[in-house]
Amino acid sequence: MPEATAGAPTTATPTPTGGGGAVLEVRDLVVNYGAVRALHGVSLSVARGEIVTLIGCNGAGKSTTLRTISGLLRPVSGSVRFEGEPLAKVPAHEIVRRGVVQCPEGRGVFANLTVDENLELGAYTRNDDHAADRERALTLFPRLRERLRQNAGTLSGGEQQMLAMARALLARPKLLLLDEPSLGLAPQIVQTIFSIIREINASGTTILLVEQNAHMALTVAHRAYVLEVGRIAMEGPAATLAASDEVRKAYLGIG
């Protein structure tokens, strides 16, 4: 297994906006669900300003990795460090306060609350004025503006996904963890979502993107990791991986 190293990413195209070393460092993560092992020693790192993608098949352990970073699951062994600080003993809600914000897989919106209330919950940890960020999120996702008073449960699947992303932005993340933002969306909306991901990153947010849509993910990301049954099978610059035979066969359906 290739050793994940801290530090600046290898040559990436396009280049990340920010500078600086690893903001997130995951080392040898082993995670169980009861007696079932889901991660067998996952290591990865994300540098400030990067978009890093984690791709893999169903059940590879992508969501498990994100849940562990967010503190919803605790590893059997291994470590997660954010800005140099270990997160092992930090409760999940405190991890959000530090700037690691996850936009969870599937319908992670509060169906019993209005769209507006969902957005407000995104800003729950903030004491400063978030009106400007709210405006920015609504500009990115104009559909939500028309539906502010509606219960989030009445939104379509795609709209719920947009709401989940907008809500995550209101937390003003330093590191945004996105779990399959394109899941179940029409191709056109997928395009929109990915251009928004680029835009969010361009404005200074570091992103760890979990995707099944490997083609799109490798297009926007600077670097990529391929997860196979709980282990990192490959890693490298996104363009290099996209050009490799294994990835083309297994994840891009080419060759």
Place this chain on the structure above:
Amino acid sequence: MDQFLQAIQNSITTGSLYALIALGYTMVYGILKFINFSHSDVVVIGALFSTVLALTLLEKLGLQQAPWWLGGVVLAGAMALCATVSFLVERLAYRPLRQAPRLNCLITAIGVSLFLQNTGNQKFLFGTQPRKIPALVPDAEPLFMIGKVPFRLIDFIIVGTAVVLMVALDRLVFKSAMGRAMRAVSFDHKTASLMGINVDRVISMTFVLGACLAAAGGFLYALRYQTVTQPADTTWALLGLKAFVSAVVGGIGNIRGAVLGALIIASIENFGAAYLFSGLTDAYVFAVLIGMLLLRPGGILGSAAVEKV
């Protein structure tokens, strides 16, 4: 006509009391999805402690007649004690079971209920001697009469206090950041913690709020029904049970449903007593519960989905 008016008046008074108590059941269910059976004991603690506190204060002050503000002080004291008890019950008994199956929580709740009853019966606490709460509001004469129906100050105080507390709760839950967090936690604990919400703190807050309302319910009930003096009186068990039925009928987990359910249960009881056999009031209430569980298990305002408790 008098009979009808009297039944309406009784329904509103008892309905307010049931509502105060039903809210605690429904809020805890909404957030943890189990019935907190020890809630009715918190109501009794509120009533008994109010009695002891009122008697002690009058004695210490050397007064025969209660000054107008004494009721407020007693209510605040009862709320503080019930909130503390409820906070500790959640912290010590329920929190360790957060990941356990709900049946374990349910059994623990019954255990906590028995523990509170038996501890309260100890001599150095409330004991088992009957004790009557002093009249904290002037109640010798009704305020006014309509036909033969007396309108008493105590009823206005009960309904007024209940309305103020329930409006405050409604504001808190539906308008404040804390309330938003409570509703988020009741939808899903994990997603809520991804918003940076401290789920444990929100749960503690829910128990504290429910206990404050229960304290008010117990205190006002004791003031209104002064003949219930025995700590072990079955009336207390029935009071908790009827409030619980109110929460279920209104749609357990639904705050406005609990108030609606309480008014319905109180009306069934009082109109049943006025126009049918008065000895069967409790039976009417449980018949309605059974009917509701058969026809619409989620309750009036609850979701239609059936959930196993």
